[in-house]
Every structure is written in C-alpha cells, then in structure tokens.
Amino acid sequence: xxxxxxxxxxxxxxxxxxxxxxxxxxxxxxxxxxxxxxxxxxxxxxxxxxxxxxxxxxxxxxxxxxxxxxxxxxxxxxxxxxxxxxxxxxxxxxxxxxxxxxxxxxxxxxxxxxxxxxxxxxxxxxxxxxxxxxxxxxxxxxxxxxxxxxxxxxxxxxxxxxxxxxxxxxxxxxxxxxxxxxxxxxxxxxxxxxxxxxxxxxxxxxxxxxxxxxxxxxxxxxxxxxxxxxxxxxxxxxxxxxxxxxxxxxxxxxxxxxxxxxxxxxxxxxxxxxxxxxxxxxxxxxxxxxxxxxxxxxxxxxxxxxxxxxxxxxxxxxxxxxxxxxxxxxxxxxxxxxxxxxxxxxxxxxxxxxxxxxxxxxxxxxxxxxxxxxxxxxxxxxxxxxxxxxxxxxxxxxxxxxxxxxxxxxxxxxxxxxxxxxxxxxxxxxxxxxxxxxx
Ligand code: HEC
Ligand code: HEC
Numbered sequence: 001x002x003x004x005x006x007x008x009x010x011x012x013x014x015x016x017x018x019x020x021x022x023x024x025x026x027x028x029x030x031x032x033x034x035x036x037x038x039x040x041x042x043x044x045x046x047x048x049x050x051x052x053x054x055x056x057x058x059x060x061x062x063x064x065x066x067x068x069x070x071x072x073x074x075x076x077x078x079x080x081x082x083x084x085x086x087x088x089x090x091x092x093x094x095x096x097x098x099x100x101x102x103x104x105x106x107x108x109x110x111x112x113x114x115x116x117x118x119x120x121x122x123x124x125x126x127x128x129x130x131x132x133x134x135x136x137x138x139x140x141x142x143x144x145x146x147x148x149x150x151x152x153x154x155x156x157x158x159x160x161x162x163x164x165x166x167x168x169x170x171x172x173x174x175x176x177x178x179x180x181x182x183x184x185x186x187x188x189x190x191x192x193x194x195x196x197x198x199x200x201x202x203x204x205x206x207x208x209x210x211x212x213x214x215x216x217x218x219x220x221x222x223x224x225x226x227x228x229x230x231x232x233x234x235x236x237x238x239x240x241x242x243x244x245x246x247x248x249x250x251x252x253x254x255x256x257x258x259x260x261x262x263x264x265x266x267x268x269x270x271x272x273x274x275x276x277x278x279x280x281x282x283x284x285x286x287x288x289x290x291x292x293x294x295x296x297x298x299x300x301x302x303x304x305x306x307x308x309x310x311x312x313x314x315x316x317x318x319x320x321x322x323x324x325x326x327x328x329x330x331x332x333x334x335x336x337x338x339x340x341x342x343x344x345x346x347x348x349x350x351x352x353x354x355x356x357x358x359x360x361x362x363x364x365x366x367x368x369x370x371x372x373x374x375x376x377x378x379x380x381x382x383x384x385x386x387x388x389x390x391x392x393x394x395x396x397x398x399x400x401x402x403x404x405x406x407x408x409x410x411x412x413x414x415x416x417x418x419x420x421x422x423x424x425x426x427x428x429x430x431x432x433x434x435x436x437x438x439x
Pocket of ligand 1: 052064074076077079080081082102103104106174175176177178179182224225226227228234237238241242246266294329406
C-alpha cells in the first residue's frame with residue numbers, strides 16, 4: 001500500500017484537478033508493478049473518499065477547481081451528512097439550535113423554495129430557513145404490560161427567509177441513510193428485482209412490493225437508491241446530492257444555482273463556479289465517477305454472511321418480516337467490478353416499494369412512489385449503529401429511537417407483521433430485536 005500524497009488527504013486537497021492529475025500519474029507509475037491494477041484502484045478509492053469529505057467553497061476562487069458551493073446549500077461536503085458513511089439524525093428539540101446530522105426537509109416543488117429547504121447560504125445570500133421538528137408522544141402497551149413511547153414528528157421550518165410556503169406545498173423530512181454496501185445493491189440484477197415484485201403479486205400475501213420505475217436519461221429504469229428508491233444509479237443519486245444539498249452543477253443537474261427557483265433572483269444571479277475546463281460545470285463527470293467508485297467499494301457495515309442465529313432467522317420469517325426484508329440476493333456478473341460479481345449478499349431488503357400506511361406517509365410522491373410508499377430499508381449495518389451509542393435514529397425521518405419503535409410504526413402492508421410482533425411473548429420480542437440488531 002503506498003502512502004498518499006499529504007495534499008490529497010480529506011479537506012486538505014487544494015484542488016480536485018491536482019488530485020485527478022496525480023491519480024493518473026500514479027496509475028502510470030504503477031503499471032510496471034504486478035499489483036498495479038489493484039493499487040491504482042485503491043488509490044482511486046482514496047481520492048474518491050477525499051472528494052466525499054471535500055469541503056467545497058463559494059465561487060469565485062483563483063483555482064476554479066473546488067468552487068461553486070451554493071449559493072444556497074445544506075452542507076459543504078458529503079461527509080458532513082454521511083459521516084464515515086453512517087446515517088444521520090433529526091434535530092433534538094430539547095437542545096437549543098441543534099440541527100441534527102444531515103436532516104433535510106424536501107418539498108413538492110414549492111414555487112419559491114423549490115424541492116428542498118437549504119439551511120445555509122454563501123455570504124451575501126439569504127438562508128431559506130432552519131429545518132426543525134416537534135414531537136407528540138404516545139404510549140403503546142404490549143399485552144404483557146411492557147410499554148414503548150412513540151414520537152410522532154411534525155417537521156417545522158423556522159425563520160423562513162423568502163416568505164411563507166405556498167398553500168399546496170407538502171413537507172417531508174428525511175435523515176441520510178447509511179451509505180455502505182451501495183455497490184452490492186447496485187449489482188442486484190434489475191430483472192431479479194422485477195421478478196421479486198411479480199412473485200409478491202402472485203403470492204396474494206399482504207406484502208405486494210412494487211418497483212419504482214424512474215425515467216433518467218430518457219430511459220425507464222428500476223429505482224434503487226433513496227428512501228423511495230427514486231434513483232436508478234449511484235451516479236444519479238450523487239449528482240442530485242450535489243444539486244440539492246451542496247448547490248453544485250453536474251452533468252445530470254447542470255444548473256449552477258442548484259435548487260434556486262426563478263423567484264430567488266439574487267441566488268440565480270450570484271457568481272457560479274461553472275468552468276470551461278470542467279465540461280462547463282462545477283463538478284465534472286470525473287469527480288462524480290471517483291465518488292461513486294469510493295461508495296461502490298464501501299463494504300456493507302454489517303454481516304456479509306447469512307445470520308448464524310437460526311432461531312432468530314425463523315422468528316424473523318414467521319413474524320412476516322422477511323416478506324419485505326428479503327434476507328438475501330445474488331449479485332450479477334460485472335466484468336468491471338469482479339469483487340462485486342456473483343456474490344451472495346444479505347441486505348434484508350427486497351428493494352421494492354411498500355405502502356406502510358398513513359402513520360409514515362408524507363403525501364410527497366416521487367416517481368411512481370406515493371406518499372405512503374417507502375423502499376424496504378436494508379437492515380444490514382444496524383449492528384454497528386447499535387454498538388456505537390445505543391441511540392438509533394431509524395425510519396426515513398429518524399423518528400424511531402429503537403428497533404421496537406421502528407416496527408410499531410409499520411402499518412399498511414406491514415400491519416399484520418406488526419400485530420404478530422405485538423402479540424409475541426416478551427422474550428421472543430427481545431430475541432427478534434436482538435436478531436435485527438445483529439444484522
Ligand atoms: C444535507 C445533507 C446531505 C448531504 C450534503 C449529502 N447527502 Fe446523501 N443523503 C442525504 C439524505 C437526507 C438522503 C436521503 C434522501 C431521500 O431519499 O429522501 C441521502 C441519500 C444518499 C444516498 C442513498 C443511500 C441509499 O440507501 O439509498 C447516497 C448514495 C448518498 N446520499 C450519497 C451522497 C453523496 C455522494 C453526497 C455528496 C455529493 C451526499 N450524499 C451529500 C443527505 C445528504
Ligand atoms: C410490507 C413490508 C414490510 C414488512 C412486512 C416489514 N417491513 Fe420493516 N420496513 C419496511 C419499509 C418500507 C421500511 C421503511 C419505512 C420508512 O423509513 O418510513 C421499513 C423499515 C424498517 C426498519 C427501520 C430501518 C432503518 O434503518 O431505518 C426496521 C428496523 C424494520 N423495518 C424492521 C422490520 C421488522 C423486524 C419487521 C417484522 C416485524 C418488518 N420490518 C416488517 C417494510 C416492511
């Protein structure tokens with residue numbers, strides 16, 4: 001393993017271009033070595049990681065290479081919201097000015113605010129508002145007397161900078177999901193996902209998952225990423241993050257002002273970082289490719305093997321969880337990424353949309369996903385989260401602080417599974433939760 005040029009580390013990179021240039025130089029130097037391909041790969045990944053952690057800055061700058069942040073944005077780097085690839089959390093209403101981690105409020109295209117509230121702005125620009133949440137708590141009691149407190153969230157935007165939201169505007173709060181194992185999920189064959197939807201439809205059970213078909217680049221594709229599976233590829237997901245979260249242009253979202261609407265004239269007219277050297281954009285395809293590569297190779301944080309707890313596996317299936325949280329898949333052939341090819345993986349998700357009922361619904365459709373449709377969340381990696389500090393932020397808006405809370409929010413197609421969970425003897429409930437936390 002070679003030592004990385006100190007200039008390439010994390011936020012110290014002076015410009016992505018020097019990074020890319022020295023990457024290809026290193027790749028050339030390494031061609032003579034027997035492990036060249038592997039070493040070059042791993043160097044690319046480290047550059048991808050550095051770009052994932054890169055703190056972008058406002059235009060204009062002398063180098064042009066790392067600028068173009070905003071004008072309105074949520075965070076300056078991917079890693080701010082996905083620290084070491086982990087998920088985020090909502091603000092804690094009990095802590096003054098707490099913003100949570102990566103917490104964002106999506107909108108259904110408000111005429112002034114656009115598709116997301118940007119909580120930051122470069123100097124001279126007006127922030128859109130501060131996303132917060134308030135909770136109403138209620139108690140659920142199991143037949144054996146044990147209780148769980150559920151908190152019902154209402155997203156709130158404090159200090160709206162550009163007047164009130166339009167009457168028809170719908171808000172949906174989201175926390176960042178964990179981003180480990182994306183490369184393997186990406187390699188589940190699209191036709192296998194379609195076959196799973198057909199199998200569920202034919203089974204006549206309550207779980208009737210649907211593919212979220214989304215049209216990107218004029219092609220109708222199987223959606224996979226995001227809480228509503230609205231992105232067919234990592235590339236598209238990452239490009240949208242640059243646009244909505246960081247305010248930078250990419251081939252897929254070429255507007256340098258990100259999510260600013262025509263009503264936000266100061267933002268539209270601010271200097272931007274598009275540059276002829278970089279495909280006329282702030283973030284050229286090379287940079288997206290390097291970040292994708294880094295994410296693609298981030299191994300799942302959880303188990304790469306079938307669960308060893310046989311009784312737990314059976315309980316998970318008998319309670320009806322496995323109907324949507326499909327334990328395993330086999331990845332397809334991928335000549336470009338042999339390490340991701342033909343592997344049995346255990347994400348515990350069918351990659352399909354399910355209607356989980358009004359309790360989780362947000363009235364914000366995305367692609368073919370309706371307000372109460374969500375993609376079955378892969379459960380691998382929960383072990384690490386749980387080990388870290390015990391406090392979890394589960395579900396799309398982070399409302400659930402424990403696995404039991406997350407299950408109790410399941411409704412709609414998952415109502416029967418939830419009811420079975422509620423009626424389990426206490427020791428089986430604990431066993432099931434332990435099983436999920438071990439994935
Ligand atoms: C402001 C915080 C924020 C920033 C900055 C951010 N993200 Fe995210 N990310 C999110 C949220 C929130 C979601 C979930 C969005 C949704 O599905 O509604 C998400 C989803 C994702 C997913 C999908 C994961 C899955 O399980 O399907 C990937 C991949 C991702 N982000 C990568 C990136 C990359 C790469 C960057 C930098 C270019 C980035 N993000 C920047 C908040 C952020
Ligand atoms: C009908 C399909 C379906 C069934 C059945 C189902 N789930 Fe889910 N599960 C989902 C969907 C969809 C989500 C995402 C919901 C959201 O984020 O709002 C989810 C989310 C979760 C989460 C939160 C994960 C995270 O990281 O945020 C956990 C934990 C979970 N399910 C466990 C279970 C368990 C345990 C069972 C069985 C008692 C079960 N689920 C049954 C579809 C299902």
